[in-house]
Amino acid sequence: ILNVEQSPQSLHVQEGDSTNFTCGFPSSNFYALHWYRWETAKSPEALFVMTLNGDEKKKGRISATLNTKEGYSYLYIKGSQPEDSATYLCAHPTDSWGKLQFGAGTQVVVTP
């Protein structure tokens, strides 16, 4: 993989259901993997910065895993709530200065 690829492009989830989506990134010259949550009309906010292979991070009902050897990360949302509706962006720094290469995002819509 040369670019950051996210799938699916969009998800519709019923309230209470769990969901997950993926981010593929170049596995060479790995510095970190960032996940951002971006709600409409707001600024993107960092969810996780992951640096170690096998890393697993959790924030409330949202968690993420990282596989740097094969170049993928999963983001999981457990028991989705309407307030989880947002676009989730993953990005990897292309150097130690944190210049980010972003994926196109996964748009999550949680319906009551």
Next chain:
Amino acid sequence: ETGVTQSPTHLIKTRGQQVTLRCSSQSGHNTVSWYQQALGQGPQFIFQYYREEENGRGNFPPRFSGLQFPNYSSELNVNALELDDSALYLCASSLKTSGPPGELFFGEGSRLTVL
């Protein structure tokens, strides 16, 4: 509140004009980056400034230029605007340390429409 503020929030320009977008970084941050987000795409890196010097540039032509000021505020200037410059422009600040690249703190963006 991220502490990063951008102005203006929306603006409309015509082809050939010039535009200046402004950003005030989060307090204590020494690095500012600018990203362009076109419709349906993820943000694309334009350039980064560290201590008032350009510190890397993405695949954008020279008519995209920037400044970082001693108080770590920043400007993005675009000359000779083209229709394809219509996009959301995001400013992000961060603190450069010796560790792995940390999270960026984003503003809400400036929406530029070029007619």
